[in-house]
Amino acid sequence: MNGAESLVRTLIASGIDTCFANPGTSEMHFVAALDRVPGMRCVLGLFEGVVSGAADGYARMADKPAATLLHLGPGLGNALANLHNARKANTPIVNIVGDHATHHAVYDAPLSSDVEGVARPMSDWVRTSKDARAVARDGAEAVAAALSGAGGVATLILPADTAWNESDGPAPRLALPTRPKVSDEALKEAATALRSGEPTLLLVGGRALRARPLELASRIAQTHGARLMAPTSNARIARGAGRVALERVFYPVTDALAQLGEVRRVVLVGAQEPVAFFAYPGKPSLVLPPDCPVHRLAAPQDDIEDALERLADLIGAGAPPVLQAPARPALPTGALSAEAAAAVVGALLPEDAILIDESINAAGFCYRHTAGAPAHDWLQLTGGSIGIGLPLATGAAVACPERRTVALQADGSGMYTLQALWTQARENLNVTNIIFANRAYQSLETELFNVGALNPGRTALDMLDLRRPDLDWVKLAGGMGVEAARADSVERLIELVGTSFSQPGPFLIEVPC
Ligand SMILES: Cc1ncc(C[n+]2csc(CCOP(=O)(O)OP(=O)(O)O)c2C)c(N)n1
Numbered sequence: 001m002n003g004a005e006s007l008v009r010t011l012i013a014s015g016i017d018t019c020f021a022n023p024g025t026s027e028m029h030f031v032a033a034l035d036r037v038p039g040m041r042c043v044l045g046l047f048e049g050v051v052s053g054a055a056d057g058y059a060r061m062a063d064k065p066a067a068t069l070l071h072l073g074p075g076l077g078n079a080l081a082n083l084h085n086a087r088k089a090n091t092p093i094v095n096i097v098g099d100h101a102t103h104h105a106v107y108d109a110p111l112s113s114d115v116e117g118v119a120r121p122m123s124d125w126v127r128t129s130k131d132a133r134a135v136a137r138d139g140a141e142a143v144a145a146a147l148s149g150a151g152g153v154a155t156l157i158l159p160a161d162t163a164w165n166e167s168d169g170p171a172p173r174l175a176l177p178t179r180p181k182v183s184d185e186a187l188k189e190a191a192t193a194l195r196s197g198e199p200t201l202l203l204v205g206g207r208a209l210r211a212r213p214l215e216l217a218s219r220i221a222q223t224h225g226a227r228l229m230a231p232t233s234n235a236r237i238a239r240g241a242g243r244v245a246l247e248r249v250f251y252p253v254t255d256a257l258a259q260l261g262e263v264r265r266v267v268l269v270g271a272q273e274p275v276a277f278f279a280y281p282g283k284p285s286l287v288l289p290p291d292c293p294v295h296r297l298a299a300p301q302d303d304i305e306d307a308l309e310r311l312a313d314l315i316g317a318g319a320p321p322v323l324q325a326p327a328r329p330a331l332p333t334g335a336l337s338a339e340a341a342a343a344v345v346g347a348l349l350p351e352d353a354i355l356i357d358e359s360i361n362a363a364g365f366c367y368r369h370t371a372g373a374p375a376h377d378w379l380q381l382t383g384g385s386i387g388i389g390l391p392l393a394t395g396a397a398v399a400c401p402e403r404r405t406v407a408l409q410a411d412g413s414g415m416y417t418l419q420a421l422w423t424q425a426r427e428n429l430n431v432t433n434i435i436f437a438n439r440a441y442q443s444l445e446t447e448l449f450n451v452g453a454l455n456p457g458r459t460a461l462d463m464l465d466l467r468r469p470d471l472d473w474v475k476l477a478g479g480m481g482v483e484a485a486r487a488d489s490v491e492r493l494i495e496l497v498g499t500s501f502s503q504p505g506p507f508l509i510e511v512p513c
Pocket residue numbers: 081359360361362384385386387410411412413414438440441442443444
């Protein structure tokens with residue numbers, strides 16, 4: 001058995017059965033091994049940013065990592081932006097990256113590069129296998145590294161000869177450390193803050209945003225009249241009717257400052273202290289009031305559900321959680337707009353859907369109009385690096401084929417990784433892609449103003465304008481095998497969304513707005 005086959009068998013033994021791939025010559029032994037070893041689903045992505053974004057979406061929904069297969073430094077380089085987003089989401093991913101055979105490295109062949117150097121900034125763990133006999137063990141350690149702590153990106157680099165030479169066979173799955181329990185002192189400190197009588201914010205993130213821990217958090221907050229909120233950007237929130245109603249910290253700095261202005265104490269559970277996305281002239285970086293004490297009950301890697309259970313016990317959290325009542329928006333009439341499109345989604349969303357939010361400027365409408373829709377999961381852009389929505393939807397739909405995935409996608413961001421549509425077609429995934437086609441980098445128009453550039457000229461404004469020519473999403477999708485239509489009225493949009501929600505396979509709806 002060669003090194004490549006020992007790795008595929010090791011990954012399967014370690015619980016990885018899905019690989020998003022864009023291979024090249026140096027990965028051909030891994031590809032060939034897939035034919036010999038049953039049990040690994042391999043999904044082709046036509047750009048590496050699709051591969052990494054899909055691996056992120058898959059792991060967020062499957063609660064276990066996928067592998068990626070990437071081609072040397074340049075292939076990994078193309079995947080980096082979405083690996084950055086995955087790291088901010090604490091998503092476990094195992095990257096397998098081919099490299100030149102060890103003896104070939106000295107010749108500076110065209111694809112030679114410092115692969116470890118490319119990997120390091122967006123990886124929590126990096127290793128280059130020394131020889132074929134080390135590959136299996138390295139693979140098992142890569143999986144363990146991805147699943148350690150809060151979850152992270154592990155990158156294993158395989159020189160081609162480590163893949164083709166003889167191995168010692170697969171390695172067994174490694175045991176994982178259990179999540180640390182929070183200390184009694186941290187619990188007492190949180191309880192004291194909650195009982196202080198001062199306006200207290202319980203800010204919950206990461207694993208605390210699943211249905212059960214959120215109910216615990218809501219009971220805790222209700223018992224002492226604290227406010228319960230989530231950060232601006234989150235990997236996955238369980239929400240909708242019957243789930244805990246959850247406010248998020250606003251994105252615009254001035255709005256966040258106003259929203260949090262009354263807060264006098266903060267208890268953090270799986271979340272970090274809220275900060276502004278960017279610095280702006282004359283505005284603070286931190287959005288909590290100055291001198292507001294911050295009590296860190298649980299870090300993302302801690303056993304968060306246990307921490308919330310113990311805190312609920314400690315304070316005798318008897319209050320019921322605040323659950324969202326079922327409430328769908330009325331089907332809109334009149335002019336087509338981003339808000340109308342969000343209302344159509346909220347009005348028609350099926351039970352147990354997965355919503356992917358890269359709607360950027362329309363995000364506020366989308367969040368609000370789906371709040372009381374049937375229970376669903378809400379996945380966001382966590383690292384601010386746009387171009388994740390369509391891949392994230394693709395990976396989530398691979399993980400949960402029986403659920404309807406809905407990508408709420410701004411057009412500018414969608415163009416970064418639109419090749420994901422081809423993968424949706426090839427895998428016949430149940431994804432409804434709703435493109436908010438405002439034909440602009442609209443949010444950047446606001447940002448231009450926010451940074452103090454008050455009278456932009458034609459050249460500056462041209463950098464934010466996506467016209468000349470207009471993007472034709474119906475043709476773009478059609479060219480990749482995804483059925484698509486443009487909604488030129490609210491009535492047509494309602495019809496198209498209804499059709500897509502009721503038929504299997506991918507669909508794309510362009511919404512001029
Ligand atoms: C990788 C990356 N490149 C550039 C940006 C800067 N950026 C932020 S928002 C944005 C435009 C978003 O436009 P669109 O997706 O159409 O959404 P809209 O603002 O129009 O709603 C850009 C280019 C970014 N965040 N990430």
